[in-house]
Amino acid sequence: MRKICLIGIGAGDPDHLTLQAAKAIGRTDVFFVLDKGEVKQSLVDLRERIIRGYSKPTRKIVEGRDPDRDRTPADYEGTIADWRSRRALVVEELILEHLKEDQQGSLLVWGDPGLYDSSIAIVEEVLARGTVEFEYEVIPGISSVSALAAKHRVPLNRVGRPFQVTTGRRLAEGWPEGVDDVVVMLDAQQAFTAHPDAQIYWGAYVSTPDEILRSGRVAEVADEIVKVRQEARDQHGWIMDTYILKRDA
Template sequence: MRNIVLIGIGEGDPEHLTVRAVEAMRSVDVFFILDKGERKKELVDFRAEVLGRYVPEGGYRIAEANDPPRDRSSAEYVSAVEDWRKRRADVCERMIAEELGEDETGAFLVWGDPTLYDSTLGILEDILARGTLSFEYTVIPGVSSVSSLVARHRTGLNRIGRPVQITTGRRLAEGFPDGVDDVVVMLDAHCTFAEIENAGMEIYWGAYLGTPEEVTVSGTLPEVAEEIKRVRAEARERNGWIMDTYLLRRNPG
């Protein structure tokens, strides 16, 4: 039986890997890499750095394929993502079938944590549902962008007796969630924080967390919203891509 391991590798710092992740990597026969193109070459380079640091040479193979592009111009967000995931599953299914022997272990090195805003776990489940391939799989957690963010800002994710919610910029645009005062926002390409009512609200923002390009800004939202927009735009222009997240904290009363 083929075996697949999804290994969370953290947010760009090789020291974010857990002991369990390193041990799992050393038992892998084939590492599957999806190349997102020249503009995101750092993502592939970091995986190579991790392998070079923790896994002895010669004990594994690399299977690499181009990551299908996603249509980011479509007004139908859900259908566009579903189409992209299907095409990505096609690529992954082909790599597993062609590159992984029946008694071998393959692995995907997943940025951050495989269970939080990453599609790889769902794609493996989609492949199994097709019934053309059979394999077992395990998931090894990693340090997520959420954990890195609050640690870097030296603050807690939640407050005593209060809930915290993780959402997207698209959902935040519909309004600040009811019943919570601490909201983590991911996948916000439009700086939605600048559009919401922000009296008495604090923001803890970070991009490229754990990498040499890391940038962070914090403060009261009215005071730093424009600074974050400027820093974000400059960083995206400089690097050609950006991954950022932030915590919005509303003070009740």
């Protein structure tokens, strides 16, 4: 039977690759790469560098076009569900066309496949359609969250206290109840500016050569982060940033 591996490859540093991930890459016959377009070509290039470094000489790399989606939809959950379905169709076609019955195909996933990533849901949707059969494995990776905490040398939680990982959209609705430490991902609106008394640990392109880090009281560094973030987005055409907010307990 065909086998699919979803391999977490870390936040952007090739040294994030675990031994488990490296071994899985070495077993892979076909790598599936969803091309996000020229503005993110550097990410595709890094993935292919990892493949060349750890894969067998006979491996194949096949690309599919990652479908576009509305970044400011009125129906966020419906838009994401539709986007995942269109991505699942692309992956399904790649498997059918390029992966033989006794081979292993892999998708290299930024960070960890279990944290704010659609790969598992996409693979499950392909299986549910029943057009192609395969078994699959998920291999964890270093997430941008753990990489960011390490870069700033701060713990995610306090002793005996929970923390929450959420999105900018959720933070804009208010600080989560029951926690004083919040990790925020996917924040296009800089929702942290509504919490001037909190301490922020922010990073963009974490663990890549373009890494930018800032920290301090939100009231003191918010304007600089907003400015630097926009400049970086204009320069690269895209941005991936994450931050940790901590308020006095």
